[in-house]
Amino acid sequence: MYIKKLSIFCIVLFFFFSSGVLNANPPEDTPNMIRVHLFTSKSVTVYPCSGELSVFVQDEENFKSSEPIIFKAEEDCISFGKYKSDSFKITSPTYIKIGSNKYRGDIFVVFNKKNSLFVINKLGIEDYLYGVVGSEMPASWNVEALKAQSVAARTYSAVKKKSPRNKYFDLFSTVMDQVYTGCSGESPNVIVAVSETAGEILTYEGNPINCYFYSSCDGKTSPCENVFSSSxxxxxxxxxxxYCMKSDWSYTITRNELSMLLREKKIINGELYSIKIVKQDESGRAALVKLITSTGNKIIRGAELRLIIGAGKQKSTKYTISEIPLTKAQKIALLEKVKAESKNDIPAESVINLDSEINSILRIVNLISLPVSLNTNNEEFSDSAVYSFTFEGSGWGHGVGMCQWGAYGLAKNGYTYDKILENYYPNTVLEQLKF
Ligand SMILES: [Zn+2]
Structure with missing residues (x-):
C-alpha cells in the first residue's frame, strides 16, 4: 500500500497491516554491500534529510513520510504506531539522519529481544569506507597513507563479511571493529583515497588477510604469534x-589493584607479589610475563596482561617494569588504617619496629597478604614489599601489522600506498575485491 505525503497521524490511520506481528525479511548479506551495527536500543527516531523516507516491510513499500519516525521495541516485536513487525527497512533518496549523524544507504530496524532493537546501516562497501577511513586515521594526512588505510579497512570489511558478527550484521561501528560515524566521518581527502583504491584488498593465497593496524610501533612491528595467534x-x-613517531608513556598501578584485576579475570587465585618479563619478541615487546603469586607462578602473554590492565592505560607491550616499594609514609598510613579498622589485638611482643608491627598486623587481619618469606623476615619486607608497578614504555597499540604513524612517515618520504602496504604486510597480493 502506498500513501503520499501525509502526516504521521494520517499514516497511522492508513496502515495496511493494523494488527499481528509480521515475519519480515531481515537485512541480508548481498555482494559489495556491508551491514553495520550502529547501536542497540529500546527505541530509535529516524529523520529524513531531504526528500521523504520510505518504510518497507516484507520488501513492499508500505508508506512514505517527510516526518521523523519513531520505532519502539516491545515484548516480541518492533512497533511504529499500531504497526508491528520483526524488522523495518527505511530508505531515502538522499541521506537518513539518526541522532546527530547522517547515513548513506538504508537503515534497518531489527528486533533483538524483549524491549531491544538493533539499528543497522546497510550500504555499499565504498560508501561505508568514506565514513571509516577518516575515523581511523587523521583525514589531513598524506593521501598515500590514507590510501593504505583504505585498503586495510576494506580488507578488514571483506573478512567480516565472510565471518559476520551476527546473522543481521557484519560488524560493529565501534573500536570492536572499525569506527564508523556515517557521513560525519567523511572528508574530501578520504573520498579521494577510497575512490583511487576502489575495490582493492590484500590477499594471501586468495583470501583476504587479517589486516591488523594500530597507532605506532616505535620502530619495529611485532610478529602476530605473540599477540593474536599461536603460530x-x-x-x-x-x-x-x-619513519615511526616516538611516543613514550608510563603507567603506575598499585599491586593491590592489579592483584584484584587478575583475580577478577580468574588469571590468578592468590595475591600478586611481582611481575617479570620472561620473553621479549624481536621488536622488544613483552611476549610473555611471569606473575609471581602467593599460590604459585603463572606465565601469560604480555598482550593479555595489557588487555586486563586496559589498552588505553598500558598503551603497548614494549615496556620495562619497575617495582616500587612501600614508602615509610605509606607504611605509617597503612598501619594507622589497619589499627583503626582492626578489632584484633596486636601482640605487644611483635611490636619491635615499624616494619615488624605492620607485618604482624597484616598477618593477623589478613588485610593485605604478603609472601610468607616476607612475613617472617622484616628486613626483606622492608626492602622488597611492592606497593606499585610502574610500566615505562613506547608505542601505542598491539604492534601487529600496519603502524599508522609509520605509514604516515613512509608516505611523506615518497612511498606510494602499495609500497607502504608491502612494508607492513609482506607476501600479500593487492587485488580487486571479489565479494
Ligand atoms: Zn611504527
Whole structure:
C-alpha cells in the first residue's frame, strides 16, 4: 500500500497491516554491500534529510513520510504506531539522519529481544569506507597513507563479511571493529583515497588477510604469534618501521589493584607479589610475563596482561617494569588504617619496629597478604614489599601489522600506498575485491 505525503497521524490511520506481528525479511548479506551495527536500543527516531523516507516491510513499500519516525521495541516485536513487525527497512533518496549523524544507504530496524532493537546501516562497501577511513586515521594526512588505510579497512570489511558478527550484521561501528560515524566521518581527502583504491584488498593465497593496524610501533612491528595467534602468520612478521613517531608513556598501578584485576579475570587465585618479563619478541615487546603469586607462578602473554590492565592505560607491550616499594609514609598510613579498622589485638611482643608491627598486623587481619618469606623476615619486607608497578614504555597499540604513524612517515618520504602496504604486510597480493 502506498500513501503520499501525509502526516504521521494520517499514516497511522492508513496502515495496511493494523494488527499481528509480521515475519519480515531481515537485512541480508548481498555482494559489495556491508551491514553495520550502529547501536542497540529500546527505541530509535529516524529523520529524513531531504526528500521523504520510505518504510518497507516484507520488501513492499508500505508508506512514505517527510516526518521523523519513531520505532519502539516491545515484548516480541518492533512497533511504529499500531504497526508491528520483526524488522523495518527505511530508505531515502538522499541521506537518513539518526541522532546527530547522517547515513548513506538504508537503515534497518531489527528486533533483538524483549524491549531491544538493533539499528543497522546497510550500504555499499565504498560508501561505508568514506565514513571509516577518516575515523581511523587523521583525514589531513598524506593521501598515500590514507590510501593504505583504505585498503586495510576494506580488507578488514571483506573478512567480516565472510565471518559476520551476527546473522543481521557484519560488524560493529565501534573500536570492536572499525569506527564508523556515517557521513560525519567523511572528508574530501578520504573520498579521494577510497575512490583511487576502489575495490582493492590484500590477499594471501586468495583470501583476504587479517589486516591488523594500530597507532605506532616505535620502530619495529611485532610478529602476530605473540599477540593474536599461536603460530606464525607469513604476512604478519616483525618489520622495520623507519619513519615511526616516538611516543613514550608510563603507567603506575598499585599491586593491590592489579592483584584484584587478575583475580577478577580468574588469571590468578592468590595475591600478586611481582611481575617479570620472561620473553621479549624481536621488536622488544613483552611476549610473555611471569606473575609471581602467593599460590604459585603463572606465565601469560604480555598482550593479555595489557588487555586486563586496559589498552588505553598500558598503551603497548614494549615496556620495562619497575617495582616500587612501600614508602615509610605509606607504611605509617597503612598501619594507622589497619589499627583503626582492626578489632584484633596486636601482640605487644611483635611490636619491635615499624616494619615488624605492620607485618604482624597484616598477618593477623589478613588485610593485605604478603609472601610468607616476607612475613617472617622484616628486613626483606622492608626492602622488597611492592606497593606499585610502574610500566615505562613506547608505542601505542598491539604492534601487529600496519603502524599508522609509520605509514604516515613512509608516505611523506615518497612511498606510494602499495609500497607502504608491502612494508607492513609482506607476501600479500593487492587485488580487486571479489565479494
Ligand atoms: Zn611504527
Amino acid at each position: 606464525p602468520v607469513p604476512y604478519l612478521v616483525s618489520r622495520d618501521c623507519p
